[in-house]
Amino acid sequence: MTGDSGAGWLLTGDADDFLARAGAYLRADPALHTVTLSVTASLRESGLAAYGARHQLFGVLYGPDGRVDGTFLWTEPFRLNISPLDRVQADALAVALQGREPSGVFGPDDAAAAFADAWRARTGAGVRRAIEQRLFRLDEFTPPEPAPAGRPRVATTADLELVTRWRDDFDAELGTFVGGSQSWADERISYGGITFWESADGTPLSLAGVTRESAGAVRVGPVYTPQDLRGRGYGGAVTAEVSQAALAAGAREVLLFTDLANPTSNALYQRIGYRPVRDFDVYAFTDPSHPPTSESS
The missing domain is CATH 3.40.630 (Aminopeptidase)
Incomplete structure (x- = not known):
């Protein structure tokens, strides 16, 4: 000190x-x-x-x-x-x-x-x-309609390799890759902090993470869909799922960051009910x- x-x-x-x-x-x-x-x-x-x-x-x-x-x-x-x-x-x-x-x-x-x-x-x-x-706060939750085919599933330790790889891919796209993704994935999975949107046969299609609750707040992120699966509503569906789950668990504030260079995701989150707080x-x-x-x- x-x-x-x-x-x-x-x-x-x-x-x-x-x-x-x-x-x-x-x-x-x-x-x-x-x-x-x-x-x-x-x-x-x-x-x-x-x-x-x-x-x-x-x-x-x-x-x-x-x-x-x-x-x-x-x-x-x-x-x-x-x-x-x-x-x-x-x-x-x-x-x-x-x-x-x-x-x-x-x-x-x-x-x-x-x-x-x-x-x-x-x-x-x-x-x-x-x-x-840009930091957003969930205001009036509005689930996307219609929801894409599939269902949500909370990731388990059996998904560690995939979560790690998708986190690396997410960071590489943002240009923020520094490693440590397996430790991060293991910690998130340990408290149910990763959810997939998966197909009827159990194939993961998209991922959304949530932080531990702190001071009544939970932050959604990352949200990642492999490039060849984008544009089908999977990212919006899994974001809505973890957002609603956070509210149901008692979070007073549900937050997320968006990349301002991605207008598609910014518009999507606002349709779900997220409203801007400030820029970072x-x-x-x-x-x-x-x-x-x-x-x-």
Whole structure:
């Protein structure tokens, strides 16, 4: 633990210590802090095995009045996840993390941009906006009609290989592949967090995941359908199934992120009843000693 001396960033590798300090701040807006809450819940339940990560680090930003003004979490090799931060707070975080090597940052669009700018200025790293996302909240649930042929089924340990492969395919399409998919799949399956839409003969056609419930909120994702099976309603059906199941289980908020580059899925989720909350961005960082390839420039 570092920085326990008043205002500024405090860093800790202990999830329980992090939540003791920042839990009330995070739970005050579970939609805005959905990633931090859900990831921390899985880390507390399953440890680093939940994501196949190498280490975990958390940060709490204290203001001059002693109140929590912001947070971050980082499970390497995944990107830094940050709360809303202004430019001064983002620059202070860049200073606090100097000497470390995050691969990027994910957070509310203005905060992510502020940290990316600060990181570039402080370290000379290459920076690019990799993904533009939008957070949605389920409002009035409207199941898609007509539903495609098939039925839902919760994945079991017998499905581990397929879930792992489809998670890798999903990440590869987004350009976010870093590995650890088998650990992630195993953890999701352990609490019933993966559902298939399958054909009458039991062939999986599409997949939707859900996070553990935290602060009354559940987040749907990923939703993945192999390319040769798209356009038939399977993704919408399985998304509707896990959304309704989350509501039935008592979730007060059901959330999901969409890729703004995919207008088809954005329109689909809104037909089911999801409404926009705010935009988030992913920035990728490049080590200044290794010039970026054309893909990451």
